[in-house]
Amino acid sequence: MIYSVTLNPSIDYVIGLPHLELGAVNRLTRAVKLPGGKGINVSRILTELHVPSTAWGFVGGSSGQFIETALTHTGLTTAFTPIAADSRINVKLKAESETELNAPGPAITAAEVAAFKANFDQLQPGDVVVMAGSIPASLPEGFYRDLIPLIQAHDAEFVIDTTGEALLATLPAHPLVVKPNHHELAALFGDAEYPDLAATVAAGRKLLTLGAQHVLVSMAGAGALMITATQAWHGTVTPGHVKNSVGAGDSMLAGFTGTFAQTHDALASFKQAIACGSATAFCTDLADRATIDAVAATITITEL
Ligand SMILES: Nc1ncnc2c1ncn2[C@@H]1O[C@H](COP(=O)(O)OP(=O)(O)OP(=O)(O)O)[C@@H](O)[C@H]1O
Numbered sequence: 001m002i003y004s005v006t007l008n009p010s011i012d013y014v015i016g017l018p019h020l021e022l023g024a025v026n027r028l029t030r031a032v033k034l035p036g037g038k039g040i041n042v043s044r045i046l047t048e049l050h051v052p053s054t055a056w057g058f059v060g061g062s063s064g065q066f067i068e069t070a071l072t073h074t075g076l077t078t079a080f081t082p083i084a085a086d087s088r089i090n091v092k093l094k095a096e097s098e099t100e101l102n103a104p105g106p107a108i109t110a111a112e113v114a115a116f117k118a119n120f121d122q123l124q125p126g127d128v129v130v131m132a133g134s135i136p137a138s139l140p141e142g143f144y145r146d147l148i149p150l151i152q153a154h155d156a157e158f159v160i161d162t163t164g165e166a167l168l169a170t171l172p173a174h175p176l177v178v179k180p181n182h183h184e185l186a187a188l189f190g191d192a193e194y195p196d197l198a199a200t201v202a203a204g205r206k207l208l209t210l211g212a213q214h215v216l217v218s219m220a221g222a223g224a225l226m227i228t229a230t231q232a233w234h235g236t237v238t239p240g241h242v243k244n245s246v247g248a249g250d251s252m253l254a255g256f257t258g259t260f261a262q263t264h265d266a267l268a269s270f271k272q273a274i275a276c277g278s279a280t281a282f283c284t285d286l287a288d289r290a291t292i293d294a295v296a297a298t299i300t301i302t303e304l
Pocket residue numbers: 181182217218219220221222223224237239240242245246247248249250252273274275276277278279281
């Protein structure tokens with residue numbers, strides 16, 4: 001079983017208008033509410049792929065109720081920990097360009113944390129826990145790192161999508177896959193942007209040396225890399241009409257994790273990762289199965 005962890009779920013309030021004028025009254029031409037949060041997005045894509053998963057995390061208030069109900073309607077299994085405070089609302093503004101306004105998240109009490117951690121008692125060998133997204137300000141910075149022993153005590157694996165020191169701190173525990181984007185990768189090593197794929201591969205390979213089992217580097221419209229100790233592949237898709245980049249990275253992680261959990265075939269998992277990431281970029285919400293399959297048929301993989 002795959003479990004996603006979203007410590008800080010959100011309602012994603014997606015609003016659109018042709019032109020934003022700061023300091024003026026703007027009339028929206030589009031306004032929709034979606035259940036959001038990186039782990040939740042991973043679970044939503046897994047559902048599209050018919051890979052069972054359960055979404056864990058903290059939800060509270062009427063916003064939390066909306067998130068839970070909306071996810072249940074998608075067929076996703078949730079086992080959220082209820083909290084007294086309200087889940088956050090993040091604004092995704094689509095005008096001339098995309099702007100995201102992400103809230104800090106609710107206060108979470110020690111009793112709520114204890115109830116959440118009790119979930120980990122049910123893990124079985126071979127299960128995978130995907131931890132993704134920000135940590136609410138009321139929880140310690142090292143919260144993800146502290147969950148790893150709870151996972152490994154059951155011989156389960158973990159996947160982590162975080163950045164900077166928080167990511168580096170988890171590598172000695174051998175995450176199944178890490179997926180920085182190329183900007184995050186450069187920042188991780190205090191480098192300027194990498195000039196070419198060879199330099200990006202060399203930096204990605206350092207993450208393997210530090211302990212990651214698989215390394216993907218996403219590069220938005222330029223596709224993605226998968227890097228092993230001796231090989232590297234660059235994957236791209238036929239360009240399409242980009243409608244939404246929110247959740248492309250989460251979709252990618254879902255594609256890799258879901259396929260790897262079923263096949264243990266890293267290259268097939270990489271292809272599905274690219275298909276899911278790009279399909280989300282080509283959809284108005286997260287990708288649907290038909291778009292994922294259509295995009296998968298256009299993938300080109302080049303061994304570097
Ligand atoms: N414009 C695009 N055209 C085609 N594919 C895209 C595009 N943007 C993203 N993708 C696909 O999605 C993958 C992940 O995108 P990206 O590199 O933006 O991840 P990210 O920075 O983690 O995204 P986010 O945080 O917005 O979810 C890319 O590697 C690519 O396969």
